[in-house]
Amino acid sequence: MPQKVQGTEDLIGSYMREWERMLAIAREVFGTYGFDAVETPALEQVDTFVHGIGESTDVVRKEMFRVVSGALLGDLLAVGNESGLKARQRLALRPEGTAGFVRAAIENNLVPQGAAPVKAWYAGPMFRGERPQKGRLRQFHQVGAEVLGASDPALDAELIIMLIEFFVKLGFPAESLKLRINSMGDAICRPAYRASVRAFILAHADGMCDDCRERAELNPLRAFDCKNPACSEIMQGAPLVTDQLCPACAAHYAQVKAYLDEAGIAYEEDPTLVRGLDYYTRTVFEVDVEEAGVGAIGGGGRYDGLVELEGGKPTPGIGFAVGFERISLALRALGSSPAPEPEPCVFVACTPDQRQAAFSATHALRAAGIRTEADYQGRSLKSQFKLADKLGARLCVVLGPDEAAAGSATLRDMETHEQVLVSLAELAEAIKARLEA
Numbered sequence: 001m002p003q004k005v006q007g008t009e010d011l012i013g014s015y016m017r018e019w020e021r022m023l024a025i026a027r028e029v030f031g032t033y034g035f036d037a038v039e040t041p042a043l044e045q046v047d048t049f050v051h052g053i054g055e056s057t058d059v060v061r062k063e064m065f066r067v068v069s070g071a072l073l074g075d076l077l078a079v080g081n082e083s084g085l086k087a088r089q090r091l092a093l094r095p096e097g098t099a100g101f102v103r104a105a106i107e108n109n110l111v112p113q114g115a116a117p118v119k120a121w122y123a124g125p126m127f128r129g130e131r132p133q134k135g136r137l138r139q140f141h142q143v144g145a146e147v148l149g150a151s152d153p154a155l156d157a158e159l160i161i162m163l164i165e166f167f168v169k170l171g172f173p174a175e176s177l178k179l180r181i182n183s184m185g186d187a188i189c190r191p192a193y194r195a196s197v198r199a200f201i202l203a204h205a206d207g208m209c210d211d212c213r214e215r216a217e218l219n220p221l222r223a224f225d226c227k228n229p230a231c232s233e234i235m236q237g238a239p240l241v242t243d244q245l246c247p248a249c250a251a252h253y254a255q256v257k258a259y260l261d262e263a264g265i266a267y268e269e270d271p272t273l274v275r276g277l278d279y280y281t282r283t284v285f286e287v288d289v290e291e292a293g294v295g296a297i298g299g300g301g302r303y304d305g306l307v308e309l310e311g312g313k314p315t316p317g318i319g320f321a322v323g324f325e326r327i328s329l330a331l332r333a334l335g336s337s338p339a340p341e342p343e344p345c346v347f348v349a350c351t352p353d354q355r356q357a358a359f360s361a362t363h364a365l366r367a368a369g370i371r372t373e374a375d376y377q378g379r380s381l382k383s384q385f386k387l388a389d390k391l392g393a394r395l396c397v398v399l400g401p402d403e404a405a406a407g408s409a410t411l412r413d414m415e416t417h418e419q420v421l422v423s424l425a426e427l428a429e430a431i432k433a434r435l436e437a
């Protein structure tokens with residue numbers, strides 16, 4: 001029997017309601033800040049991610065799921081590599097949402113020069129071929145928000161404030177959220193900083209792992225995230241980006257912090273926070289819940305060069321994304337039960353001779369917007385009540401010969417077992433009044 005792919009999860013029952021609740025809170029909170037919902041494809045050209053996320057990142061080099069149609073698979077296997085494929089044939093499942101959103105913004109001319117910034121939020125599955133473990137999946141769900149078209153540090157602060165507000169609305173006590181921020185510099189100051197980290201790694205290469213030695217050439221800043229204890233100890237002495245920011249980046253960072261201070265947002269400066277995607281410039285941030293031990297529940301930053309990397313006109317941008325599965329784990333670790341109760345429903349029970357009347361009543365209640373269930377397996381009345389309980393029905397409509405003769409139905413409260421006779425014409429209103437009480 002086929003089974004689900006390792007590192008994927010089914011969203012069913014209360015877990016699905018948790019995801020829907022997160023979407024509803026995102027719509028509410030992000031809507032207040034002027035964000036519109038967008039949806040871009042899960043399938044994009046490989047180049048969208050290579051240009052945006054960066055060829056040397058782990059996400060692109062090791063974790064991207066490539067997609068080949070059956071028709072092309074034969075050609076690919078015959079040649080042995082993708083040199084024969086055109087750019088439009090080289091496809092991948094999105095490992096994150098930002099690069100695809102930026103591609104879509106350029107293609108749909110969302111940010112004409114001089115226009116007001118565009119603000120968009122999205123939600124959906126992302127795919128990374130990581131080694132599955134708690135809080136690390138191969139298909140996971142993100143909710144993200146992006147702003148294109150302004151470099152004002154007020155936007156950086158507002159976005160971080162919106163993120164914290166979102167977490168608090170989801171149920172995290174503000175004091176459980178650990179926000180770390182940093183500035184990664186820009187095209188002016190980063191190259192020199194990167195070179196200094198590369199030189200530092202090469203000078204300490206003997207004590208560092210093979211991966212870090214490789215990183216010195218490919219992506220030296222990633223060495224800050226190496227899990228090897230010897231490497232992390234050595235990297236504690238590495239040059240810090242905040243000591244090498246150019247005056248414009250230093251002023252931008254100072255202003256972001258001033259806005260956060262003014263808004264009363266607690267944060268910790270972490271000059272080793274470098275993030276795993278190459279497109280970041282200036283402000284970067286991550287949030288985690290230390291007690292939960294599931295890693296970052298959200299992160300993001302500014303990406304002032306990304307639109308240009310994807311082939312658009314120079315346009316600054318900033319955004320974040322949060323991970324649904326980690327948020328769910330973290331809320332549970334804090335003792336909060338994040339799944340809302342199912343919507344209350346009504347069950348229509350009947351004696352066998354009243355099946356037709358039950359069919360009509362069910363139809364009428366649904367037409368009145370009431371979530372309604374019924375029996376489709378010819379159960380006895382007693383078993384229908386049991387089923388109603390199992391389905392979480394708050395009320396049961398009972399239709400038997402006596403009720404039919406009176407043009408009425410018995411309305412039974414499933415908790416108190418109290419019963420009243422209600423005329424069929426007033427049934428929907430009577431139910432609504434009780435459900436809302």
Ligand code: HAM
Binds near residue numbers: 097
């Ligand atoms: P990211 O930090 O790679 O950023 O991912 C954001 C969040 O997605 C993480 O904090 C984590 O909660 C969740 N996440 C990432 N990988 C996994 C995984 N394998 N399993 C479960 N959850 C995971 C981005 O993706 C950027 N696009 C964020 C951004 C938007 N930056 C600017 N705009």
